[in-house]
Amino acid sequence: MIWETVRLALRSVRRNALRSFLTLLGIVIGVAAVIAMLTIGSGTTEKVKADISQLGSNLLIVRAGRPAAPGSGPQQTIRQLGDKEVAALTAHLEGVRAVSPASQKQVRVVFGTESLTSSITGTDNAYLDARDWKVASGRPFSESEVRGGVNVCLIGETLRQQFFGAGDPDGAAIRVGRVSCKVIGRLEPKGYSGFGQDQDNVVLMPLQAFQRRIAGNRDIDNIYVAADDVTPTSVVQTRIEDIMRDVRRVTADREDDFSVRDMTQIADAMASATATMTGMLGAVAGVSLLVGGIGIMNIMLVSVTERTREIGIRLAIGAHEKHILIQFLVEATVLSLLGGLIGIAIGLTLAGVASLALSIPFAPSLAVVLLAVGFSALIGMVFGFFPALRGARLDPIEALRHE
Amino acid sequence: MTTAPLILFDKVWKTYGQGEAEVRALAGIDIAIAQGEFVAIMGPSGSGKSTAMNIIGCLDTPTSGRYAFMGTDAGRLDRNRRAVLRNLYIGFVFQGYNLLPRTTAVENVELPLIYRGAAAHERRALAMQALAEVGLEGREHHTPAELSGGQQQRVAIARAIVTRPTLLVADEPTGNLDTARSHEIMELLTRLNEEAGLTIVMVTHEADIAAYAGRTIAFRDGHVASDTRKLEAA
Numbered sequence: 001m002i003w004e005t006v007r008l009a010l011r012s013v014r015r016n017a018l019r020s021f022l023t024l025l026g027i028v029i030g031v032a033a034v035i036a037m038l039t040i041g042s043g044t045t046e047k048v049k050a051d052i053s054q055l056g057s058n059l060l061i062v063r064a065g066r067p068a069a070p071g072s073g074p075q076q077t078i079r080q081l082g083d084k085e086v087a088a089l090t091a092h093l094e095g096v097r098a099v100s101p102a103s104q105k106q107v108r109v110v111f112g113t114e115s116l117t118s119s120i121t122g123t124d125n126a127y128l129d130a131r132d133w134k135v136a137s138g139r140p141f142s143e144s145e146v147r148g149g150v151n152v153c154l155i156g157e158t159l160r161q162q163f164f165g166a167g168d169p170d171g172a173a174i175r176v177g178r179v180s181c182k183v184i185g186r187l188e189p190k191g192y193s194g195f196g197q198d199q200d201n202v203v204l205m206p207l208q209a210f211q212r213r214i215a216g217n218r219d220i221d222n223i224y225v226a227a228d229d230v231t232p233t234s235v236v237q238t239r240i241e242d243i244m245r246d247v248r249r250v251t252a253d254r255e256d257d258f259s260v261r262d263m264t265q266i267a268d269a270m271a272s273a274t275a276t277m278t279g280m281l282g283a284v285a286g287v288s289l290l291v292g293g294i295g296i297m298n299i300m301l302v303s304v305t306e307r308t309r310e311i312g313i314r315l316a317i318g319a320h321e322k323h324i325l326i327q328f329l330v331e332a333t334v335l336s337l338l339g340g341l342i343g344i345a346i347g348l349t350l351a352g353v354a355s356l357a358l359s360i361p362f363a364p365s366l367a368v369v370l371l372a373v374g375f376s377a378l379i380g381m382v383f384g385f386f387p388a389l390r391g392a393r394l395d396p397i398e399a400l401r402h403e
Numbered sequence: 404m405t406t407a408p409l410i411l412f413d414k415v416w417k418t419y420g421q422g423e424a425e426v427r428a429l430a431g432i433d434i435a436i437a438q439g440e441f442v443a444i445m446g447p448s449g450s451g452k453s454t455a456m457n458i459i460g461c462l463d464t465p466t467s468g469r470y471a472f473m474g475t476d477a478g479r480l481d482r483n484r485r486a487v488l489r490n491l492y493i494g495f496v497f498q499g500y501n502l503l504p505r506t507t508a509v510e511n512v513e514l515p516l517i518y519r520g521a522a523a524h525e526r527r528a529l530a531m532q533a534l535a536e537v538g539l540e541g542r543e544h545h546t547p548a549e550l551s552g553g554q555q556q557r558v559a560i561a562r563a564i565v566t567r568p569t570l571l572v573a574d575e576p577t578g579n580l581d582t583a584r585s586h587e588i589m590e591l592l593t594r595l596n597e598e599a600g601l602t603i604v605m606v607t608h609e610a611d612i613a614a615y616a617g618r619t620i621a622f623r624d625g626h627v628a629s630d631t632r633k634l635e636a637a
Contacts, residue, residue, distance in 0.1 A: 004517060015505065313501045316462060317515040317562070318490020320483045397462050400501065 002330075009331035012303075013338065023299040024339035026292025027379065031343025031372050032350065033285035038368045039351035041278025043360040045271045050361075052267035054190060054199070056131040058097070058227040059263040060237055062089075062244065064219075066255050079248070079257055080219040088247040089223060093239055095231030100126035101207055103221040105214055109203060110175040111163040118159060120176060120203045122210020128187075130224040138170045138185025141206055149208025153181045156200035157189035176203055179213045233262045292339065293379040300332050300387035311391050312399025325392040332384020333377055340376025344369055407474050409570065409602055410436040410459055415468035415478075417454050428454040430625035431468065436618075438569070441596040441603045443613035446622030453574070455622065456606050460493055460572040461485040473569065490518050494563025494571045498578035500555040502547040502562075508534060509543040512562045519566065533565040534558070537591060553584035560591060564601070571595070573605040577612055589615045 013020045062085075065078045086101045093099060102123040109118045121127070125140045135154060145152050153176065160169050169183045181203070190199040211218050227236040240260050250256055304311070311324055348364055355362040417429040428451045436442055446452040457463035458470050461477050462485075470478040477488060489495075494515075502511045512530035521529070534543055537557040547555050556576060563571055573592065577585035593615050595601045605616060613619050621629040 004523075309501065310503055313503065314514070314518075315486065316460075316489065316495050316501075318486050318518040320486050320518070322483075323518060397457055400497065 026295040027339030030289030032347035035347025062223040098129035130226040136188040156202040158201040293383040297383035304391040308402040315396035328388035333380035336380030408435040443616035450622035498575035533561040
């Protein structure tokens, strides 16, 4: 019986192909918009999360200068971080995997006739640990190289390709700024960051060598701290702040002259901001679904009026009210479900194309698709109910007399 | 032969509208029609014959009085119960055929069986058989638009008899047909009445069509003006 009704509904949809298509269009556009929005949105969220977690897991970054407050101007004098902060954190901080100082500078790097401006980072081996970075070939710094500030360096994939092609860079001497530096290893590729930065265009060297020969000062730009897996980053952040205030003699009545950024928190905040945006866009798209539903109601009312005589015949030969009700309800539902399915196909295609264009992951969600199917069916039932009821309540005598 | 009549009108009144605008369609009618009769109902428009037909066909109910169909007080049943009664015991034939457009003959004939919940293959077999009975072999898969008026009316008759009803209600069944086609249809109805014992109640304007029936009831102003039986049968 229900299969019979579905077949009947499909036939009626096909019979008025153009009209059905135009009616569907509302639902198609609505569903396609919602699906595309939500899929692109969740792709963006994933991308943001992945970008930030690429910096390293459970990572906190300590910097000099008070935390930037909105509307505050540039800070007059910044008391730089130094060895004593690193020493204090290394000695007293609990619940961490790695503590590593790092200073950066953009410097021209030359090998043979090739040259490239790279980000030079002065640091130690703990930096690799903090950033979840591995040495792909060669070796990390030795203890004595770090302590003595020897001119050795680890190079990123971009430099390797530029200078050595597929070859082995180990043992080669490259020129970093004005100093010669022996390559002892190569870092595994990390790709581009979410901010479009080539993370492989880097040279790592011992902090002391960097300070003495590249930067010309003893400042430390950042201290990277990686929390271990059992200690929440928020706890580690509080501990860092306590130690830092103590070392830098920041009394309770003064503002911090340093900042601690919890990258996990930032990732979560950015992801949830993206998700909120996605939700809002989805809701706006959802309005067009409502409009589509009204379109269905309209066309079903027309359909019931047009087929008044048919309803009369059916009632006369023994159809119950519920048979007529179900017939038109199924027709409305088939119509909107069809629109929903086409909309899902279009929405996913749009999202796929957009993902390629924006180079974000294509993240279709089964839950969203099922929700769209369910929702479009629901729209058909809700907006089809009133017209169907109108048909079912017709008086067979009147209906048969209808021209 | 003291069986209860198939159709019994007991002081049936039917009025439409209220107060000043009240229209009296039937004014206390008494009719009894036995199983197996072929009755023609005649009368000018506004005489109440259509109203009486609708009540007989369980499409409508009396305002007052009692209408019994097969001994059941059909006038007091609700919409859906009357729908069941129509589906099980009554077949309808209309002046304008009232077939579903763009639907094949056999599918049209199957329609009442769908509401009876019959299985698809059973429906198809019964519908084919009914079409054969009305002489439409080979036309089963034509749509109404591809059939002549007489053929369409045959499809409608097949649809009416496919459920093997007790009563056939025909509302001017030849109203849209030429004389030759009209007589063919009437011969078919007569055959169904005589061979299958189908009770037929038919509304008509035309005396020569009414002549096929064994009994003619004439309506005037909501009353039965005359009720005559054919003598030649005796």
